[in-house]
Amino acid sequence: MAPPAKAITSPVPDAWYPTLAVFMLAIGLVLTASFFIYEATSSKRNRSLAKELTTGGVASVFLGFGSLFLLLSAGVYV
Template structure:
């Protein structure tokens, strides 16, 4: 029995589009995080909202960076 070759679950043609989409979403969420931090007072801030917003931005920027590297030919 011959082993199956490893293939990507996402088509290679989608890499550039996914990179732009995920990086854009990540940057928008990051911008909203900074705006929230700059405009809210210390008493009105919510730790759970900060952690959630930071985690969402981190996930989108992380996957966006991954797809950007894959789209440019750096296979990680």
């Protein structure tokens, strides 16, 4: 006979979802604000594409995972 199947569980405990959501969304919003400040205060000649892409990419990752944990903490399992 085959061994009984193990239940699929989350690698992150359910109690951590609200905390992770708050911290990740806060970090993402701070990075987004710094991106907008950088765009507004630097001239076209002094801008760096690498810095813009890095800041935007990291901010979007934090906002994406923060939104995911916010939905999970609210009971919307995606």
